[in-house]
Amino acid sequence: MGPIEKLMGKMVKQCRKPTGGFGRLIARSMNYGHSKVTRWGLSQVSINEEDMILDIGCGGGKTVNTLAKTATEGKTYGIDYSEISVAVASKTNKRFLDAGRVEILLGSVESLPFSDGFFDLVTAVEAYYFFPDLINNLKEIRRVLKSGGTIALINEAYRHDKFEKRNAKWARMGEFDYHSPEEFRKVLKDAGFSSIKIHTLEDKNWITAIGRKDEDSNNLHFNTSRQY
Amino acid sequence: MQILACPVCKGELQLNVDKEEGEEIITGSLYCPKCQYSYPIVDTIPNLLPPSEQS
Numbered sequence: 001m002g003p004i005e006k007l008m009g010k011m012v013k014q015c016r017k018p019t020g021g022f023g024r025l026i027a028r029s030m031n032y033g034h035s036k037v038t039r040w041g042l043s044q045v046s047i048n049e050e051d052m053i054l055d056i057g058c059g060g061g062k063t064v065n066t067l068a069k070t071a072t073e074g075k076t077y078g079i080d081y082s083e084i085s086v087a088v089a090s091k092t093n094k095r096f097l098d099a100g101r102v103e104i105l106l107g108s109v110e111s112l113p114f115s116d117g118f119f120d121l122v123t124a125v126e127a128y129y130f131f132p133d134l135i136n137n138l139k140e141i142r143r144v145l146k147s148g149g150t151i152a153l154i155n156e157a158y159r160h161d162k163f164e165k166r167n168a169k170w171a172r173m174g175e176f177d178y179h180s181p182e183e184f185r186k187v188l189k190d191a192g193f194s195s196i197k198i199h200t201l202e203d204k205n206w207i208t209a210i211g212r213k214d215e216d217s218n219n220l221h222f223n224t225s226r227q228y
Numbered sequence: 229m230q231i232l233a234c235p236v237c238k239g240e241l242q243l244n245v246d247k248e249e250g251e252e253i254i255t256g257s258l259y260c261p262k263c264q265y266s267y268p269i270v271d272t273i274p275n276l277l278p279p280s281e282q283s
Contacts, residue, residue, distance in 0.1 A: 003258065079276075086273050090271075090272065090273060104273060108277050111236060113233055113276035115238060207246060
C-alpha cells in the first residue's frame with residue numbers, strides 16, 4: 001500500500017469513528033462533504049414541524065441542524081459513538097441546544113438510550129455502513145419509532161456495477177459493508193419495516209432507503225414492495 | 229427525562245446534577261436504578277453508551 005492509499009485508509013477509517021485532532025478535522029469536514037447528499041435524501045422524506053427526530057451517527061451535527069430548522073415545533077436528537085463528533089455537533093448546534101430544540105448525546109445504535117415509540121423520523125446519513133449488526137440495529141431503530149414513523153438511510157454509495165471498483169476500494173479501506181437497492185429492500189423488510197421505498201441517483205451512486213413502522217406488523221408479510 | 233432511557237434495560241433514568249450554569253447541566257450523571265449503573269454527563273453531553281462501550 002502506497003503512502004496516498006495509507007492516508008486515504010486512515011481517513012476512511014476516521015469517518016467510522018473520528019478520534020484525536022485528525023478526527024476533529026474529519027468531523028468538521030463531514031459537515032460539508034455530506035451536505036449535498038443529505039439535502040437530496042431529506043427531500044424524499046416528509047418532515048412535519050412538530051416531529052421528534054433522531055439522527056444516528058450525527059458526526060459533526062450538520063444534518064441535526066438542518067432537521068431542527070425544519071421541525072421547528074419538535075425536537076431533534078443527534079447521537080454518535082465518537083466523543084469528538086458529539087463535541088463538534090454540540091458546537092454546530094449551540095443555538096438550538098440553548099433553545100432546547102436539539103439534544104446531542106453519546107450513544108450506540110446497538111442499544112439506543114430512548115424509550116419505545118418515541119420518534120417520528122430516524123435518519124442515518126453515511127452511517128449505516130458502520131452499523132455492527134445491521135438487521136438487529138435496524139430492529140432497534142424500529143423500536144424507538146412511533147407507529148407510522150419513518151426510517152431514512154441516506155448514502156453516497158450503493159452496490160452498482162458502474163461504481164464497483166471505487167466502492168470496493170473504499171469499503172476495503174474503511175472496513176465497511178455496502179448494499180444494492182434490492183439488498184436494502186430486503187434488510188429493511190427483515191427488520192420489520194414496510195412501505196419500503198428506494199430512491200437512487202444513478203449517475204452519482206446516491207441512495208435513500210425509506211421504511212415505515214406499521215401499526216400492525218402482521219401486514220408485513222402481505223406488503224409487497226414496489227417503486228424500484 | 230422519560231425520553232432518555234437506560235441503553236441496556238430501557239428503564240427510566242434518575243438525573244443527578246453536580247454542576248450547572250443557568251439551566252444547563254455541565255456535569256452530572258444519569259443513574260439507572262435497575263442496572264445500578266451511572267452514566268456520566270461531561271461538558272453538558274450525556275454519555276449513554278452501554279457500559280461495555282464506556283471508555
